[in-house]
Amino acid sequence: xxxxxxxxxxxxxxxxxxxxxxxxxxxxxxxxxxxxxxxxxxxxxxxxxxxxxxxxxxxxxxxxxxxxxxxxxxxxxxxxxxxxxxxxxxxxxxxxxxxxxxxxxxxxxxxxxxxxxxxxxxxxx
Numbered sequence: 001x002x003x004x005x006x007x008x009x010x011x012x013x014x015x016x017x018x019x020x021x022x023x024x025x026x027x028x029x030x031x032x033x034x035x036x037x038x039x040x041x042x043x044x045x046x047x048x049x050x051x052x053x054x055x056x057x058x059x060x061x062x063x064x065x066x067x068x069x070x071x072x073x074x075x076x077x078x079x080x081x082x083x084x085x086x087x088x089x090x091x092x093x094x095x096x097x098x099x100x101x102x103x104x105x106x107x108x109x110x111x112x113x114x115x116x117x118x119x120x121x122x123x124x125x
Contacts, residue, residue: 009119022096
């Protein structure tokens with residue numbers, strides 16, 4: 001079982017930056033794919049960014065390209081999402097997901113086995 005805890009969300013004004021963190025604990029595999037997704041009330045969870053286990057491949061949803069950066073620190077079992085130039089449309093609950101024993105980048109939520117509880121990001125104009 002893998003336990004994930006997201007943090008770093010909060011209320012900010014448009015144009016600000018936030019850094020989300022995802023801490024993993026439990027018997028995690030050495031090789032795991034990780035991703036960030038977001039969800040607004042009444043809608044499905046949507047892809048934001050993903051990274052492979054070697055941190056050699058990343059993928060981003062089009063609206064966040066050039067603004068968000070996903071990274072990882074496997075020694076600390078952490079996955080990060082640096083969010084810059086935030087917009088009101090970025091408002092959502094952000095979730096971290098991992099898929100153990102997998103080396104690829106995954107942009108679909110169904111590919112992830114474990115999820116955190118989410119952290120709220122609210123961007124005001």
